[in-house]
Amino acid sequence: MSSTTTKTEPREDRETILRVEGLTKHYSQGSGLFDSIWPKPKVKAVDNVSFEIERGETLGLVGESGCGKSTLARSVLNLVEPTDGAVYFNGRDIANLSGEELRQQREDMQMIFQDPQSSLDPRMKVGTIVEEPMRAHDLYEGEREERARELLEKVGLDPQHYNRYPHQFSGGQRQRVNLARALAVNPDFIVCDEPVSALDVSIQAQVLNTMQELQDEFGLTYLFIAHDLSVIRHISDRVAVMYLGQMVELAETEELYENPQHPYTQALLGSIPVPDPRSKGRRGLLEGDVPSPINPPSGCRFRTRCPKLIAPDEYDMTEREWADVRRFTRAVKRRTFEVQGEAQLRSEFFEQGVPSGKAGDTVETALDSLLSEEWDQAETLLQESFAEPSICAQEKPDYTVETEHGMDVHHAACHLHRDGIESTANAD
Numbered sequence: 001m002s003s004t005t006t007k008t009e010p011r012e013d014r015e016t017i018l019r020v021e022g023l024t025k026h027y028s029q030g031s032g033l034f035d036s037i038w039p040k041p042k043v044k045a046v047d048n049v050s051f052e053i054e055r056g057e058t059l060g061l062v063g064e065s066g067c068g069k070s071t072l073a074r075s076v077l078n079l080v081e082p083t084d085g086a087v088y089f090n091g092r093d094i095a096n097l098s099g100e101e102l103r104q105q106r107e108d109m110q111m112i113f114q115d116p117q118s119s120l121d122p123r124m125k126v127g128t129i130v131e132e133p134m135r136a137h138d139l140y141e142g143e144r145e146e147r148a149r150e151l152l153e154k155v156g157l158d159p160q161h162y163n164r165y166p167h168q169f170s171g172g173q174r175q176r177v178n179l180a181r182a183l184a185v186n187p188d189f190i191v192c193d194e195p196v197s198a199l200d201v202s203i204q205a206q207v208l209n210t211m212q213e214l215q216d217e218f219g220l221t222y223l224f225i226a227h228d229l230s231v232i233r234h235i236s237d238r239v240a241v242m243y244l245g246q247m248v249e250l251a252e253t254e255e256l257y258e259n260p261q262h263p264y265t266q267a268l269l270g271s272i273p274v275p276d277p278r279s280k281g282r283r284g285l286l287e288g289d290v291p292s293p294i295n296p297p298s299g300c301r302f303r304t305r306c307p308k309l310i311a312p313d314e315y316d317m318t319e320r321e322w323a324d325v326r327r328f329t330r331a332v333k334r335r336t337f338e339v340q341g342e343a344q345l346r347s348e349f350f351e352q353g354v355p356s357g358k359a360g361d362t363v364e365t366a367l368d369s370l371l372s373e374e375w376d377q378a379e380t381l382l383q384e385s386f387a388e389p390s391i392c393a394q395e396k397p398d399y400t401v402e403t404e405h406g407m408d409v410h411h412a413a414c415h416l417h418r419d420g421i422e423s424t425a426n427a428d
């Protein structure tokens with residue numbers, strides 16, 4: 001973690017550099033004539049995301065591919081126009097900037113991309129590359145070369161390499177050139193989009209350490225995006241976890257890693273058991289695939305894969321019974337098995353018997369439908385009876401939970417934190 005972190009200061013003394021409020025980005029698909037007559041449904045890449053970053057801190061942003069990290073980063077930088085919500089940088093709404101204020105914002109906020117190879121023009125010498133933003137912003141005239149050489153040194157390169165071309169550098173060195181270029185116009189804030197993902201693991205730590213040294217020296221603030229949890233842990237003061245366009249958890253780094261409170265974070269960290277060892281979830285940890293961002297699940301978007309989905313209030317089941325019903329409901333929806341007779345169905349899903357009462361009656365009706373090959377009927381009944389009435393499908397969760405490590409607020413978007421919810425947390 002960076003030593004410029006402001007965590008020890010009382011909250012009221014800390015300075016917010018970036019505030020994101022209800023940020024939403026829905027992409028239209030297609031732009032042809034037919035698309036304007038019959039518009040295709042939108043891709044809900046980012047939905048109602050809010051957070052703040054304090055000056056001098058690193059906020060890590062983690063989540064699987066496609067969860068909206070890059071869209072969020074580009075919206076924060078004013079490179080993508082949000083569908084809804086706002087981004088305030090140093091207290092100013094960046095959507096309303098123009099003229100001098102816009103120029104200043106573009107100077108103060110920089111970005112580093114994943115691929116150091118393709119983001120450097122192979123025909124330009126690295127000195128010219130580092131000087132480019134100074135020219136574009138009309139800064140440091142007459143001292144650009146001197147500044148570029150100084151910056152090359154600051155990022156751990158030999159200033160004599162000013163006249164070399166990108167192909168003469170290794171991947172790690174090229175990312176250092178990108179760092180020097182990002183620093184050229186003396187920014188306050190840098191969005192780092194997977195900056196070390198393309199590098200060898202042995203090189204990653206060195207580049208991360210340089211980034212932390214530069215942060216201390218120049219008082220930089222980072223929004224650091226990565227899918228690699230160990231990289232995020234190494235660099236971040238606080239960590240935000242995204243799933244399917246929404247933020248599911250946000251806490252100080254140690255708190256998030258030692259006391260994760262959202263089942264998705266727990267699954268990412270590998271701290272909850274695999275619900276069904278035979279299912280081939282991503283990373284072998286999560287069952288099922290990430291749903292489409294075109295039509296994401298209602299309520300908690302993770303609920304269709306969550307090993308801790310909460311049973312609807314109207315049933316009175318033991319944890320084991322609910323675990324069986326939940327697994328059966330999902331298997332029917334995903335069509336992950338074949339029906340080979342009643343005995344096989346019962347032993348596969350309800351080895352210890354079908355629940356009693358109302359839940360059991362519904363399960364029996366669904367079993368009958370399956371035995372008559374009425375899959376859709378069974379699926380609809382199970383979804384309407386067990387999946388949709390769950391609080392997890394009914395309401396979008398948003399809770400503050402008790403922090404065990406550190407002082408900052410811990411947000412977890414999971415209804416298990418709702419007062420009065422009886423946890424079926426370890427049902428699997």
Ligand SMILES: Nc1ncnc2c1ncn2[C@@H]1O[C@H](COP(=O)(O)OP(=O)(O)OP(=O)(O)O)[C@@H](O)[C@H]1O
Pocket residue numbers: 027028029043044045063064065066067068069070071072293
């Ligand atoms: N210009 C676009 N038009 C339509 N859909 C888009 C566009 N850009 C991104 N998407 C979709 O929005 C969703 C979020 O994409 P985004 O690139 O922000 O995610 P990500 O978490 O950064 O993924 P990755 O790590 O793979 O880059 C994905 O479903 C993606 O296909």
